[in-house]
Amino acid sequence: MLLRISHVTKYNYDEPVDYGLQQVRLTPKSTRAQTVLQWSTTVDGGKRELGFEDHNRNTVELFSFDPGAKSLVVRAEGLVQLSNTHGVVGPHEGHTPLWLFQRDTPQTKAGKACRELAKTAEGENDLGLLHDLSAKVLSAVSYETGETNSSSTAEEVLAAGKGVCQDHAHVFIACARHLGFPARYVSGYLMMEDREEQEATHAWAEVHVDALGWVGFDVPNEISPDERYVRVATGLDYSEAAPVSGHLYGSTAENLTVSVTVSSQQQSQSQ
Amino acid sequence: MTEYFDEMWGLSQQTRAPYKKFSEWFEGEEPARLRAKQREAEELFRLTGITFNVYGRDEAEERLIPFDIIPRVISAREWKKLSKGIDQRVRAINAFLHDIYHRQEIIRAGRIPREMIEKNEAYLPHMIGVRPPGGIYTHIVGIDLVRTDEDTFYVLEDNARTPSGVSYMLENRETMLQMFPELFSKTRVQPVSGYPRALQQSLAACAPESCNGPPTVAVLTPGIYNSAYYEHSFLADKMGVELVEGSDLRIVDGHVAMRTTRGYQPIDVLYRRIDDDFIDPLNFNPDSMLGVPGIMDVYRAGRITIANAPGGGISDDKAIYSYMPEIVEFYTGEKAILENVPTWRCNEPDSLQYVLDNLKDLVVKEVHGSGGYGMLIGPTSSKKELAEFEAKLRARPNNYIAQPTLSLSTVPIFTKAGLAPRHVDLRPYVLVSPDGVNITPGGLTRVALKKGSLVVNSSQGGGTKDTWVLED
Numbered sequence: 001m002l003l004r005i006s007h008v009t010k011y012n013y014d015e016p017v018d019y020g021l022q023q024v025r026l027t028p029k030s031t032r033a034q035t036v037l038q039w040s041t042t043v044d045g046g047k048r049e050l051g052f053e054d055h056n057r058n059t060v061e062l063f064s065f066d067p068g069a070k071s072l073v074v075r076a077e078g079l080v081q082l083s084n085t086h087g088v089v090g091p092h093e094g095h096t097p098l099w100l101f102q103r104d105t106p107q108t109k110a111g112k113a114c115r116e117l118a119k120t121a122e123g124e125n126d127l128g129l130l131h132d133l134s135a136k137v138l139s140a141v142s143y144e145t146g147e148t149n150s151s152s153t154a155e156e157v158l159a160a161g162k163g164v165c166q167d168h169a170h171v172f173i174a175c176a177r178h179l180g181f182p183a184r185y186v187s188g189y190l191m192m193e194d195r196e197e198q199e200a201t202h203a204w205a206e207v208h209v210d211a212l213g214w215v216g217f218d219v220p221n222e223i224s225p226d227e228r229y230v231r232v233a234t235g236l237d238y239s240e241a242a243p244v245s246g247h248l249y250g251s252t253a254e255n256l257t258v259s260v261t262v263s264s265q266q267q268s269q270s271q
Numbered sequence: 272m273t274e275y276f277d278e279m280w281g282l283s284q285q286t287r288a289p290y291k292k293f294s295e296w297f298e299g300e301e302p303a304r305l306r307a308k309q310r311e312a313e314e315l316f317r318l319t320g321i322t323f324n325v326y327g328r329d330e331a332e333e334r335l336i337p338f339d340i341i342p343r344v345i346s347a348r349e350w351k352k353l354s355k356g357i358d359q360r361v362r363a364i365n366a367f368l369h370d371i372y373h374r375q376e377i378i379r380a381g382r383i384p385r386e387m388i389e390k391n392e393a394y395l396p397h398m399i400g401v402r403p404p405g406g407i408y409t410h411i412v413g414i415d416l417v418r419t420d421e422d423t424f425y426v427l428e429d430n431a432r433t434p435s436g437v438s439y440m441l442e443n444r445e446t447m448l449q450m451f452p453e454l455f456s457k458t459r460v461q462p463v464s465g466y467p468r469a470l471q472q473s474l475a476a477c478a479p480e481s482c483n484g485p486p487t488v489a490v491l492t493p494g495i496y497n498s499a500y501y502e503h504s505f506l507a508d509k510m511g512v513e514l515v516e517g518s519d520l521r522i523v524d525g526h527v528a529m530r531t532t533r534g535y536q537p538i539d540v541l542y543r544r545i546d547d548d549f550i551d552p553l554n555f556n557p558d559s560m561l562g563v564p565g566i567m568d569v570y571r572a573g574r575i576t577i578a579n580a581p582g583g584g585i586s587d588d589k590a591i592y593s594y595m596p597e598i599v600e601f602y603t604g605e606k607a608i609l610e611n612v613p614t615w616r617c618n619e620p621d622s623l624q625y626v627l628d629n630l631k632d633l634v635v636k637e638v639h640g641s642g643g644y645g646m647l648i649g650p651t652s653s654k655k656e657l658a659e660f661e662a663k664l665r666a667r668p669n670n671y672i673a674q675p676t677l678s679l680s681t682v683p684i685f686t687k688a689g690l691a692p693r694h695v696d697l698r699p700y701v702l703v704s705p706d707g708v709n710i711t712p713g714g715l716t717r718v719a720l721k722k723g724s725l726v727v728n729s730s731q732g733g734g735t736k737d738t739w740v741l742e743d
Contacts, residue, residue, distance in 0.1 A: 019521060021565050023553060049565075050525040050572040055399035062568045064522055095373050095400040099389050236396075247553040247564040 002265040020065040020248035025233035026076035027059035039078030045069040058233040087224025089214035101182030110178040113158040118175035168219035182208040189230040191262040198260040289346040337734035356608035366602035368408040395582030410578035412701040418680040438502040443737040459742035461712035467509035476704035486539035617668040626673040712740035
């Protein structure tokens with residue numbers, strides 16, 4: 001499947017911003033399941049200061065606001081060719097040791113609720129166990145927007161019993177790590193077939209299983225990622241994989257709008 | 272006979288060779304004149320304004336660290352051996368840090384257990400795969416050493432993060448030169464005054480490859496409320512570089528730049544005296560008001576040198592310390608020259624049991640502790656203190672290590688009743704750059720002023736001495 005993606009993040013401020021930075025992870029990498037044919041990340045109202053690859057092999061870029069700007073627009077867009085690997089991303093790569101993905105973070109620390117939920121998961125093998133865990137997480141946390149925020153912890157989400165894809169991923173990661181699996185957070189895009197304007201960026205989890213390497217699990221959609229999923233950044237939790245994180249001097253009120261469109265393209269090139 | 276090795280008198284009250292000339296001079300001096308000189312020295316320090324805030328008190332109290340006029344003397348031969356050991360140790364630490372943030376060969380080889388790194392909060396994932404400019408992690412090291420006899424020096428702590436106190440090394444010598452110029456004409460003492468220049472050159476030699484022309488170096492301080500602020504401004508001043516705070520810095524054109532009268536000027540090498548956690552609110556503790564948002568991004572893009580490199584704190588961990596003989600051997604292929612204090616890791620059940628059974632004979636330290644706080648010195652502790660520590664050990668064994676109480680050497684201090692032996696340690700200052708390892712001959716000698724005390728930390732009532740390394 002060939003997907004065209006356009007992700008526009010727009011910040012508006014009441015007062016001109018003297019100095020501010022936005023750190024973005026918006027560039028997908030080619031993997032077994034996806035080939036990035038074309039991609040660009042551009043900015044209006046600011047400039048690109050630098051870029052590097054972080055310890056999760058994410059492409060990170062740092063943008064600064066133009067002095068006195070009242071808005072900043074970050075536009076990430078491109079074309080990605082996808083195939084269905086049934087969620088299998090493959091062997092672990094890079095210097096970052098696998099055991100690091102068993103580390104707790106404030107948002108993925110398993111407390112009593114996560115530990116008890118993890119205990120209920122059953123399966124004949126690792127994969128079966130993890131699919132069951134995914135189902136158990138979904139029955140414990142129903143999909144509902146506005147009940148949680150980007151800094152909610154796995155335990156808070158379980159207590160609320162409601163959340164969005166980020167929250168499902170955090171709870172699932174906390175439980176998987178508690179069961180001894182290396183697990184990580186993935187941010188990216190999902191093409192929902194019934195619409196072109198997506199509500200937001202998507203997030204899911206990946207768990208490392210001995211036989212297969214990294215395998216993705218999308219809890220609220222009850223599947224492993226297929227050819228409708230574009231994988232952009234990974235990390236121990238949301239904060240390490242966040243599409244955008246900013247730092248601003250002063251306290252002008254911020255108004256953020258995000259628009260994401262993901263659309264299927266005609267297969268124009270011959271293969 | 273004393274039960275401790277005295278560096279002036281040995282074990283048999285015979286003046287040792289390195290102290291001969293000093294001893295002759297001292298014998299010929301009027302005690303009253305020396306007492307006046309001692310007071311004069313204290314006055315000098317007060318005028319210079321060299322002070323130290325004591326942590327752990329309600330108000331950050333500025334206090335003068337007492338200075339003792341009797342120098343600590345080390346022979347050229349003793350120093351040569353020490354330097355070799357220090358050189359070997361800092362090379363090993365640097366190689367260790369590179370390894371654990373890259374291929375982790377030492378874990379693959381089974382020389383240290385994976386858990387030592389894995390469970391360690393000082394292991395900084397952001398440093399994985401990052402090669403610091405020049406390949407150097409620990410640019411400035413202040414290894415704490417103690418001596419137990421004629422030939423044996425132990426490393427107590429490696430202090431590979433931000434060793435403080437070098438300003439005392441320089442001021443102590445300055446003061447002695449002013450007080451007793453005649454003494455320095457009788458004895459040939461190796462100078463320490465080249466340190467600031469060596470520091471500046473060593474830092475400049477670690478500039479990023481992208482830096483064309485003479486590198487711009489700056490010192491980053493948390494500000495005037497920090498206990499070592501005097502030292503930060505002193506070093507910047509002596510090096511002839513800018514002293515900056517986080518609020519003076521911004522990301523400009525992909526570099527960290529400081530505000531000057533001529534606009535923002537890029538910095539190539541930043542000697543930071545701010546802990547990792549506070550250095551970048553965008554990447555680490557978001558509540559930090561001290562750091563520079565985005566500096567880690569600039570660092571990871573290879574456009575600034577941060578000295579010392581972030582993530583180096585793991586080599587200061589006291590449980591990692593217990594593996595230093597293995598670490599030295601693994602990376603240098605040589606046996607460690609400096610001794611490591613035998614260390615019981617309380618997270619191991621057998622060790623914990625031994626420590627609990629022998630608490631009154633041991634020194635117990637927190638794994639991440641420093642400054643002499645949160646430690647127990649068994650032999651000088653009350654029953655109540657021992658019982659309290661036993662409870663702490665049982666509750667959080669991972670948090671502690673224990674070591675035997677060492678017979679620290681003594682050096683005399685000048686008291687009303689004449690010379691009296693007091694326990695000392697030694698912190699030499701080491702600079703590392705691609706050009707090599709530079710060790711200033713001497714260092715900071717800290718002395719426990721209280722009779723019999725083994726705690727030399729300035730925060731716990733210790734004083735300092737000038738440290739002489741004699742010319743060959």
